[in-house]
Amino acid sequence: MYWLIGGSGSMNYGDELIVRGWMSYLSRNESVKNIRIETNSKVSSERFHEEGVESAKEYGTAIVFDDFLYGLCGSVAGLSFWEQFVRGVEFFDKGGVDIYGEENFDFIDSVRAIHLHGGGYFNDIFPWHGFILGFTMSLAKREGIPAMATGIGLMPMGKPSREQREKFVSLMDCFSVFELRDVESFRLVKSLSGGKGNVVNGFDDNFMLKREDLFSCDGHGGTNLVLSFIEHDICRMSRSYLKRLSEYAREFDRVVFWECYPWQDENVIEFMRSHISDLEVVCSRDWVYARGRLSQNDRVIVSRFHPHFCAARVGVSGVYNIKGRYYDVKHGSIVALGSGFGKGSLSRLIRPEKRQGVLCLYDEELASMKRKIVDIGVQDFSLR
Structure with missing residues (x-):
């Protein structure tokens, strides 16, 4: 065994x-x-x-x-x-x-x-x-x-x-x-x-x-803004950040919350829906079994580690937010491999720039x- x-x-x-x-x-x-x-x-x-x-x-x-x-x-x-x-x-x-x-x-x-x-x-x-x-x-x-x-x-x-x-x-x-x-x-x-x-x-x-086993491209049309926050992010988000995030979200066809921890993310999802009313949620299991849709036309704003890692592997542009040594080391390991993500902030919105990063180029x-x-x-x- x-x-x-x-x-x-x-x-x-x-x-x-x-x-x-x-x-x-x-x-x-x-x-x-x-x-x-x-x-x-x-x-x-x-x-x-x-x-x-x-x-x-x-x-x-x-x-x-x-x-x-x-x-x-x-x-x-x-x-x-x-x-x-x-x-x-x-x-x-x-x-x-x-x-x-x-x-x-x-x-x-x-x-x-x-x-x-x-x-x-x-x-x-x-x-x-x-x-x-x-x-x-x-x-x-x-x-x-x-x-x-x-x-x-x-x-x-x-x-x-x-x-x-x-x-x-x-x-x-x-x-x-x-x-x-x-x-x-x-x-x-x-x-x-x-x-x-x-x-x-x-x-x-x-x-x-393999990176082709991470996401689905079936029926993917338009552009998505994909969000993945942690519960303690809520108290760190400034009013200005939330206002500008809501405005930025209107530039996309869909706004998707990337659920990572079902029982931890409930409060985050409820909070985000109070600012982005048409927020869609893709559950953790659908992401794990490659039913979550993601393409290089999308933009990602994350605090969690593996959404950053997997999105960077397929060349999606985004920003990551960190606080504390636990996530600092984790996100730092992806940046060291060549993630194209920029460093974000929860006090003021930093829009993801279109930047693929060498991690995607050398993934295989x-x-x-x-x-x-x-x-x-x-x-x-x-x-x-």
């Missing part, structure tokens, strides 16, 4: 897009016939990815979802990321299997590969996820199970203590590849790893999907480099 572990399950566009990409890629690998995807909500993932699971069956691949590991990591609160990491490392030695029920761990006997897929779920914002990193590294080392990590973003992240770092270093060589998606995360892991492990400054996992080459990094790890898996 191939154990794919990550931060999906909240129906967030970026996390679910990454899962869709891995389901598509792995189901075409003849050596992978059974996949268990660990998410933070088994039920939500099953509903969201019915389409992807059915597609995998056409290749003879069975996919199941579970959230058992997330139940373990959330069972102890109040610890820092690195304290949770140590808790995960010591889980087996301190009788964790007996405490949580030996029968719940029977599936581990069938695990032939451990894969921490990409996303920004390992950091100080979600400290309980440190348990997952420690648990999987310890398990891979104890049982000799091939493991890899791809497209990981770690910022913001505090430094571990000397003891915590020593535990991290002692387990790093369990990974055939430990790929980071931004240079800040790469520098952190490189400095902590003590030269162990194959640490790579790589790419986000959305590159597992970047996606090919991503696949080569992944192939290093998957080859190791195939040996078992």
Whole structure:
């Protein structure tokens, strides 16, 4: 069994897009016939990815979802990321299997590969996820199970203590590849790893999907203004910004809100509709499964990471808004790859200039480099 572990399950566009990409890629690998995807909500993932699971069956691949590991990591609160990491490392030695029920761990006997897929779920914002990193590294080392990590973003992240770092270093060589998606995360892991492990400054996992698989062009007529804001953006938008955004919206045939987090975006959508009455909403699942329409005639104004990334890959012009180190690092990684997006502001409207960016021009080459990094790890898996 191939154990794919990550931060999906909240129906967030970026996390679910990454899962869709891995389901598509792995189901075409003849050596992978059974996949268990660990998410933070088994039920939500099953509903969201019915389409992807059915597609995998056409290749003879069975996919199941579970959230058992997330139940373990959330069972102890109040610890820092690195304290949770140590808790995960010591889980087996301190009788964790007996405490949580030996029968719940029977599936581990069938695990032939451990894969921490990409996303920004390992950091100080979600400290309980440190348990997952420690648990999987310890398990891979104890049982000799091939493991890899791809497209990981770690910022913001505090430094571990000397003891915590020593535990991290002692387990790093369990990974055939430990790929980071931004240079800040790469520098952190490189400095902590003590030269162990194959640490790579790589790419986000959305590159597992070809850019032609990201959006639909069916029936696309006219021009769209596509918006993707975060709830805390609301209080940062000046009256002048909202007035000019409303005026700018009238220049387009359609104004579309790119839903990313259904339960988080409800208030944002309601607020935006009070200023743009004809606002249309395309839900997260439709964007993930390429039913959202986007073309180079459109303009995009975003605060979220993956809408920026995917729109830039297909050459759409836009601007991005940031606040705080978490999104600063994320958007910065796209700009470093050659996004044509300009930096926006929520105090005054900056209209997107028509600018494609080199990311679009070199997308195939970047996606090919991503696949080569992944192939290093998957080859190791195939040996078992």
